[in-house]
Amino acid sequence: MHCESCDWLDENETWGSKCHCDYLKAYVYPDDTACSHYRKRGSSSGGCYLTTACCEYRHLPDDCRELTAMRRLRDEYLSRSGEGRRLVADYYRTAPTIVARIDASPERDVLYDYIYGVASDCAALVDRGDYESAKGKYLEMVERLEDVLSQAA
Numbered sequence: 001m002h003c004e005s006c007d008w009l010d011e012n013e014t015w016g017s018k019c020h021c022d023y024l025k026a027y028v029y030p031d032d033t034a035c036s037h038y039r040k041r042g043s044s045s046g047g048c049y050l051t052t053a054c055c056e057y058r059h060l061p062d063d064c065r066e067l068t069a070m071r072r073l074r075d076e077y078l079s080r081s082g083e084g085r086r087l088v089a090d091y092y093r094t095a096p097t098i099v100a101r102i103d104a105s106p107e108r109d110v111l112y113d114y115i116y117g118v119a120s121d122c123a124a125l126v127d128r129g130d131y132e133s134a135k136g137k138y139l140e141m142v143e144r145l146e147d148v149l150s151q152a153a
Contacts, residue, residue: 049095069123
């Protein structure tokens with residue numbers, strides 16, 4: 001498996017014959033095969049942590065409308081640009097901590113209801129093909145949750 005077919009590689013950001021690896025935050029050769037974090041381009045690996053947590057909380061199936069739409073946002077829109085892949089990587093680093101803090105919060109019900117409302121709105125936007133608005137709305141939610149949870153700490 002070569003880096004050139006890895007989801008983390010940003011071919012638009014180069015330095016000589018190397019391309020930027022968004023996972024390592026370093027430049028690598030596209031024909032490198034010694035990758036420890038390879039993820040096939042366009043793969044569905046990884047999670048929609050906040051949406052998954054609120055859907056599990058509501059006992060919704062893994063293929064519910066909200067999760068399916070968020071995966072489409074990630075796989076069909078965000079994974080196709082360097083900026084989008086960086087947003088996904090940042091989300092994968094911060095969202096598990098947010099979920100843990102929500103689960104420990106006395107406001108857990110309210111927070112999961114809020115996430116579900118935003119995820120439902122984003123799903124409707126994705127269904128209409130308005131990926132940019134869905135991205136903005138979801139990012140705004142993540143920032144708001146970080147603010148609310150940091151104030152509660």
